[in-house]
Amino acid sequence: GENVEQHPSTLSVQEGDSAVIKCTYSDSASNYFPWYKQELGKRPQLIIDIRSNVGEKKDQRIAVTLNKTAKHFSLHITETQPEDSAVYFCAASHGNRDDKIIFGKGTRLHILP
Amino acid sequence: DTGVSQNPRHKITKRGQNVTFRCDPISEHNRLYWYRQTLGQGPEFLTYFQNEAQLEKSRLLSDRFSAERPKGSFSTLEIQRTEQGDSAMYLCASSSRTGANVLTFGAGSRLTVL
Numbered sequence: 001g002e003n004v005e006q007h008p009s010t011l012s013v014q015e016g017d018s019a020v021i022k023c024t025y026s027d028s029a030s031n032y033f034p035w036y037k038q039e040l041g042k043r044p045q046l047i048i049d050i051r052s053n054v055g056e057k058k059d060q061r062i063a064v065t066l067n068k069t070a071k072h073f074s075l076h077i078t079e080t081q082p083e084d085s086a087v088y089f090c091a092a093s094h095g096n097r098d099d100k101i102i103f104g105k106g107t108r109l110h111i112l113p
Numbered sequence: 114d115t116g117v118s119q120n121p122r123h124k125i126t127k128r129g130q131n132v133t134f135r136c137d138p139i140s141e142h143n144r145l146y147w148y149r150q151t152l153g154q155g156p157e158f159l160t161y162f163q164n165e166a167q168l169e170k171s172r173l174l175s176d177r178f179s180a181e182r183p184k185g186s187f188s189t190l191e192i193q194r195t196e197q198g199d200s201a202m203y204l205c206a207s208s209s210r211t212g213a214n215v216l217t218f219g220a221g222s223r224l225t226v227l
Contacts, residue, residue, distance in 0.1 A: 001172075006155070032213070032214060034213075034214075034215070034216075036216075043204070043218040043219065043220055043221065044156065044204075044216075044218050045218070046215050046216065049213060049215070051213075089155045089156070093214060099144060099161065099163070099168070099208075099214055100158060100161060100168075100169055101146070101158070101214065101216065102158055103148075103155035103156045103157075103158075104155050105153075105154055105155045106153070106154065106155045
């Protein structure tokens with residue numbers, strides 16, 4: 001079955017700098033890759049997603065890139081702000097064929113003042 | 114209908130007892146998922162439903178765990194003969210069959226097994 005590896009497990013960046021979180025997946029049939037943000041004591045919420053037919057997607061300060069050949073995808077956050085402090089999870093699923101969504105173990109992002 | 118609702122929010126039980134959690138998804142969502150999350154880990158897939166059909170159950174899930182969605186609306190997750198290792202947050206999520214498979218999570222049910 002699908003296995004999603006995520007790193008780093010913890011990341012600290014100065015406010016205003018960029019943060020990058022990387023994930024790899026094992027099943028080449030996966031074609032949908034969402035990212036969820038979980039603030040302390042709250043439920044995970046989708047922040048951005050990408051399908052395998054595109055290589056990059058941007059939404060304001062957040063971007064995701066996908067390399068299907070290498071089976072890895074990354075989350076980029078630019079101009080980080082204190083409210084970006086949270087745990088971020090990458091995930092993968094087959095989309096059309098199999099709707100099971102498998103999550104990585106998460107990256108705790110700290111934005112330093 | 115303001116989101117995914119889970120009950121109870123907290124459950125403390127003694128080892129060996131049975132517990133049941135309930136999830137009420139967003140009414141127009143036909144897919145429902147159960148995940149387990151422990152401290153510092155990502156949501157671990159347990160099982161999921163499309164309408165009333167249980168499409169997959171994780172191999173990691175022992176026979177002590179069972180889930181149902183009898184009418185394709187709410188779902189229950191039962192854990193029999195609980196063990197201390199079952200202590201975790203049990204998250205329910207739902208999604209619509211149309212468009213991207215965006216999960217809307219509930220607040221979770223936290224289980225503590227003494």
